[in-house]
Amino acid sequence: MTRTEAHNRNKRCVHRRLQALCRASGDDLEDSAGTVYADDARLFAFHPVNECTGAAAIANSLWRPLRFALSDFQRRDSILIAGESDGRDLVAVMGHFQGTFARPLFDIPPTHGVVHIRYGEVHRLVNGRISVTWMIADLLDLMRQAGCYPIAPALGAEGRWPGPATQDGVLPDVVDPARGAESLRLVRLMHAGLLRFDGKRIESMDHERYWTPDFLWYGPSGIGTTRGLRGFRAHHQIPFLRAFPDRRVEHHFGQLGDGNYAVTGGWPSVVATHLGPGFLAMPATGRSVGMRVMDFYRVEDGLIAENWVPIDMIDLLGQMGVDVFERVRHLQGRPRMSLG
Secondary structure, three states, rough: OOHHHHHHHHHHHHHHHHHHOOOOOOOOHHHHHHHEEEEEEEEEEOOOEEEEHHHHHHHHHHHHHHHHEEEOOOOEEEEEEEEEEOOOOEEEEEEEEEEOOOOOOEEEOOOEEEEEEEEEEEEEOOEEEEEEEEEEOOOOHHHHOOOOOOOOOOOOOOOOOOOOOOOOOEOOOOHHHHHHHHHHHHHHHHHHHHOOOOOOOOHHHOHOOOOEEEEEEOOOOOOOOOEEEHHHHHHHHHHHHHHOOOOOOEEEEEEEEEOOOEEEEEEEEEEEEHHHHHHHHOOOOOOOEEEEEEHHHHEEEEEEEEOOOOHHHHHHHHHHOOHHHHHHHOOOOOOOEEEE
16 A cells, blocks of 8 residues: 555545544444544543543543533534654544534533534544544634633634635545645745744744735634734734744644645644733733644645634633633632632
8 A cells, every 4th residue: 555545544534433433422432432543542632621541531531521512513624634744644634513502511601502613633543543633622712602701802803714715625535745745845934934033023034925915814712813914913923922922833743734735733832931911911921831733724826825723722821820611610600719
């Protein structure tokens, strides 16, 4: 089997088996998870799920709460790519969980209506089963949909992320490693430009070279969506750089390209010190933070046209001293009543 054939197989495997897992319930959930995950698989997930080991633990810590809360739970993938990073086979997926929010999820109150929970995932496969998963689900956006949004309004536009404008993000029987290498090369050049920031002039990153004039940057809840370089700088980049002037990239778990798409991610991907005001309307805390981040890119005619950015904002806010779930409980009439 060629490497391209292996990546095709991995892409089909993840797409179809995770769809089946998301339809399973009750006693079938653990059995279905056993077909998807290796017995000793590891999960690195969004807060409050965080880390666990083993197919059964992943089923019960991650999938069972989602299936219980959303009564007609569906998985709707928007991007699905496969490739190799540092000799490891990876599959990356971005999309939304959809369903009727009928029961509480991690203290978030149900709406009894349809909700969408956006997710980003990167899976490492060994012998046809997932051995490691990194996953971010935007629970802060679910809080917004549930009417218990616990932080200051985003500067960018909030709302459900659209899929790729070209509608070609999910091709489970197609892998294009050659074009994917070119897409990833462009993304790496853009990342290098980020690191050329001189601490004074935002223009020092020379980002006009890498993005289409009207590119869309889809940020997580708390930051929101922006359009074009002007919107990106105003609504996200300048507040972020003011808050984290010493930010640096570390701990990438993978970088892969497939056709016009590329994905990068780290756990944490960005480490920094919270030294300035503005980001999320918070004053500087002086705390060191590590950000769980993924980036899904779509390239068009040699430039980046769209960028979806799952960030575990609840974990980040916790490192900055804000217990988001405590605030949600307070907004529901269950405030903390002791200093302990």
